[in-house]
Amino acid sequence: MLKVAVIVPSLQxxxxxxxxxNIAKFNLHGDIQFIFVSLRNNSAEDRERFNKLGLKFVEVGMGKFPTYIAIKVLKEKVEDIQPNIIHAHSFWPTILTACSLENYIKVVTLHNNPYEDFYFEYGKSIGYFMCVTMKKALKYFDRVIAISEYVKEVHGNFKIEEKCEIIYxxxxxxxxxxxxEVENxxxxxxxxxxxxxQRKNILTALKTVNKLIQEGFILNYYILGDGKQKKLLTQYVNDNELDKVVHFxxxxxxxxxxxxxKMADCVLVPSLSEGLPLSVIEAMMMQRAVIVSDIPAMGVIVENDSEGYLCNALDENEYYEAIIKMMNESNRMRLAQKAHQVYLEKFTVEQMSRKYGELYFRIAEV
Structure with a gap:
């Protein structure tokens, strides 16, 4: 039995x-056992989700930042598991796996463009420090997985070319x-x-919706999610009397x-930065056409006027034109069918899980 310890920030x-x-849940190799190591303690809801899936996990109890005690507990938890491979996801799991967990075969998946994501989230100074730290950490991994060609490219100066491969x-x-079902x-x-x-750029989407309403078009915009900009976005909706159109x-x-x-006619993803956006792939899986920002990560998934429309990230006029085109049902169905075809060809969970399973056995010393 091949054991993989999966290091994650939390189970959220x-x-x-x-x-x-999903790698663990859809594992096609019966002889791989996954044990998740969550750096932070989790809500009862997240623990229950993992228990229902039959996925084993342990918790380190780390706070916002790692301490000597947290690192000691992490080492002990991993020693108890005795994994053949450690697989890290996200920033702190990557850093702590690199500097604290020695004498293991180590894999890391790169999920983003650190130069953009870290800068957006933490500012230039802290973001730069995180990028430098990540670059040093990647030297200690046996395999580095990029989730797209774009993510591999932006890590080019991290000197990981020889041990890096792409798994969507x-x-x-x-x-x-x-x-x-809603009244529509x-x-x-x-x-x-x-x-x-800020990085998700929902304010530009709201400005687009406002312009459409002002021009006499009738639509409903549903936003699933929460975050730091909720107050700002809600204020914009209220100031422009969009509360009957926009639904948080x-x-x-x-x-x-x-x-x-499934309820949507189309899905809008106007992000300023992404690695390989799951929300776009989810929409394509559900046979929905997409309107996305024209950033490098989106070009891996969407070709303009094929699976959806690519728009200049901050240009509400381009989103405006794309949404109007989506109002043509036959055009929308054409895009949706092509989007689903691309999902089946490149982005199914079975393909991803199989490729990771093959990787584990290829590098494991068993």
Whole structure:
């Protein structure tokens, strides 16, 4: 039995954890055992989710930053597991695996563009320090997995070329999700599933919706997620009397997210920076056309006027034109069918899990 210790910040349903969870949940190799090591303690809800999935986990109890005691506990937890491989996801798991867990075969998955994401989230000074620290940490890994060609490219000066390979994120097929039913007398239902932070650029989406309403178009815009910009975005909606058009639904369980995507006519993802956005792949899995920002990560998934529309990230006029095009049902169906085809070809969870399984056996000394 091959044992893989999966180091994650927590069990909370965020991008890297969803990917790690799916690798384990859809593992096609019966002789791989996954044990998750969560650096932080978790909510009862997240623990219950893992228990229902039959996924084993242990908790280190780390706070916001690692301490000597937390590192000691991490080492002890991993020693108890006796893994053949350690697989790290996200910043602190990567750093602590590199500097604290010696004499193991180590794999890390790179989920983002650190130069953009860390700078957006933490500012230039701290973001730069995090990038430098990450670059040093990657030297201690046996394999580095980039989730797209773009992510591999932006890590080019990290000197990982010889040990880096690409495995796309995969999403499970959830077309059996129950569709959310709402009263709909509109020309279009648009959905965004996003954390409400600057990098996700929801304010530009709201400005686009405002322009459409001012021009006499009728639509509903549902936003799934919460975050630091919630107050700012709500204020914009109230100031422009969009409260009957824009619906903030807060953070939703993953099951509900799929149901809302099924309700959508199209999905809007106007991010300023992404690695390989799960929300776009989820929309394509649900056979929904997408409108996305024209940033490098999106070009890996979407070709303009094929699976959806690419728009200048901060240009509300381009989003405006794209949404109007989506109001044509036959055009929307054409894009949605192509989007689903691309999902089946490149982004299924079975493909992702199989490739990681093959990687583990290839590098494991068993």
């Amino acid at each position: 349903e965020k991008g890297p954890v969803i990917v790690a969870e 994120n995969g999403i499970e097929n959830r077309n059996d999700s129950i569709k959310i 007398n509109t020309q279009l239902v648009v959905v965004s599933a996003s954390v409400l932070i 639904l807060g953070k939703q369980p993953r099951e509900k997210v799929f149901s809302y995507l």
